[in-house]
Amino acid sequence: MPSNITYQEELKHKQTLKLREQINMLPNFCKEFFIGIEPTTSILTRISYSYDLNMFFGYLVENHSYFSKKSVHEIILSDLELISSADIESFMEYLNFYVKPHKDNPEHTLEYSNDNKGKARKLACIRSFYKYFYKRQRIKVNPASFVDMPKITEKPIIRLEVDEVARLLDIVESGEELTETQLRYQKYTRARDIAILSLFLGTGIRVSELVGVNISDIDFNLNGFKITRKGGNQVILYFSNEVKSALENYINERKEITPIAGYEDALFLSLQRKRINVRSVQTLVKKYTSMVTNLKNISPHKLRSTYGTNLYRETGDIYIVADVLGHRDVNTTKKHYAAIDDEKRRMAAKIVKLRED
Structure with missing residues (x-):
């Protein structure tokens, strides 16, 4: 690595090449989508979307009666109108469990599964994809808008004591x-x-x-x-x-x-x-x-969460925690550290005595 290139620049170069590699595996019209969302998304988001769309189109070619006659590169923009909300829901169900050939050894297979959080991320990608072309009147229907987001249950924060x-x-x-x-x-x-x-x-x-x-x-x-x-x-x-x-x-x-x-x-x-x-x-x-x-x-x-928890316990100031952790939305911080407020409420309930022991 040349000494005049910073770590951030080197990382961005690698991410840009990875994104281009993934886009080249998609139908040609997809490039327009990624160029269009560049001003409002991070490169990590776009890379994630490229993986999700590759998976979606791969699923259609393998499982949809119309798309099974095509390769991924042969899919054109108007074909998106042939996909129904039921097709997208079937893709969501498929994500629960599926098997793919091993990349380095095609004779072996690997098993995959997605929880609701993973499924929600992929659906968010498909929704964004359809919304982009629908908003620009490039397609006449938007079936993704009718598919409900999977319910995500918040998990407790795992941290070190x-x-x-x-x-x-x-x-x-x-x-x-x-x-x-x-x-x-x-x-x-x-x-x-x-x-x-x-x-x-x-x-x-x-x-x-x-x-x-x-x-x-x-x-x-x-x-x-x-x-x-x-x-x-x-x-x-x-x-x-x-x-x-x-x-x-x-x-x-x-x-x-x-x-x-x-x-x-x-x-x-x-x-x-x-x-x-x-x-x-x-x-x-x-x-x-x-x-x-x-x-x-x-x-x-989780070590980051450990710090956030300790900082919130010491300060009680959710805005300081959000700022130090770099959360753009304080509601993200509140959601993660609400359990600590619950602990305090439980402690408060035990402090006040109605009768002396």
């Missing part, structure tokens, strides 16, 4: 419970791993934001660092002295490492001396947290 957080950091520092093989590698990554986990637990940073942090983004006089949010805007996150200590310890070790060319400014490096990637961080988090609890599946996002 205070004692689990302390134990997690203790395990990384001491190496306790790690295997001999893990310990051999961990002596090179201990300071880095503590810094990564401290950032998650002390700032609520997203994993995609964390891997993009550069050394030059950090100001220890300010106890803050610059990040690029999902929408592309830059903000400063602040950290405590405890997080500062973890970062300084790691950076002192980081100075002794010679990065691969192009990664000189990257904060967190892999053992290959390149910028660490999202998957490696996810694996790191799972490795350590599985030693703390085997009942919770903890991901980087």
